[in-house]
Amino acid sequence: MKRYLKRHIYLPQDHGSWVFILSPLLIGAFAGRTFRAATAYLFVAAMCAFLIRQPITVAFKIWSGRRAAAELPVAQFWIMFYGAIAFAALVGLVFAGYGYILYLAVPGAPVFAWHLWLVSKRAERRQINVEVVATGVLALSAPAAYWVGVQDYNPTGWRLWLFAWLQSSASIVYAYLRLAQREMKRDKAEAMTPADWRKLGFRALLYTSFNVVLTIGAGAFGLIPFGTFAPFLLQWLETVWGVSRPAVGWNPIRIGVRQLIVSTLWTVLFILVWR
Secondary structure (H helix, E strand, O other), X not given: OHHHOOHHHHOOOOHHHHHHHHHHHHHHHHHHOOOOHHHXXXXXXXXXXXXXXXXXXXHHHHHOOOOOHHHHHHHHHHHHXXXXXXXXXXXXXXXXXXHHHHHHHOOHHHHHHHHHHHHHOOOOOOOHHHHHHHHHHHOOHHHHHHHHHHOOOOOHHHHHHHHHHHHHHHHXXXXXXXXXXXXXXXXXXXXXXXXHHHHHOHHHHHHHHHHHHHHHHHHHOOOOOHHHHHHHHHHHHHHHHHHHOOOOOOOHHHHHHHHHHHHHHHHHHHHHHHO
């Protein structure tokens, strides 16, 4: 059994990605207010779907000649393991009367196929646009959890999906900004002016500023709880801070931990103001 316990095969190596599945699941579940057996089925199915992408990716790397063929049985074991558990959880959802939620998995197929195609071309790293789209797929777990909680299809679920996606998209863009700052040569960084740093961080500032303006406007018109802008304001303040204080020479772990803290605070704050 020990030969199958290889973390790089059964667990995602991009550790910061966990928040992109857990955050929308928790948002949807708390917005739905009621936790049911079907909620557990959904959590298990969503987590297995999230986890299975790692052994599948490893298998594609093996088939592409990028990894040793000896790892293929291990990857196949974990694909079957996660797949079996996900299937059982989905059966539970269907028998509980939530079969329509399975349609939310449809957009994930082409996005994951896109990722695997990039893997086959050795071009999957630093694909910011792919990651932004992929988090949109993961954010679909928010309406799924919400609909299970309220026991009905409700358009509010799509609002939860939108805001979960907006947050994760801004988080990814900001993470790439911090990594770009980190990798900048010391002499080049010293030659940068505040205007240069703002230009480098333009996309991150654009995303977070748009989110704040959108939620303030939607709240003012009574479309969403007015306080919804608060967690997005937190994210905007973090981005402004990061643009003005470049992460030149930072350890990647330091960047990741700070991102995780901000995303966790955003999730908790969003749950509180939405309720």
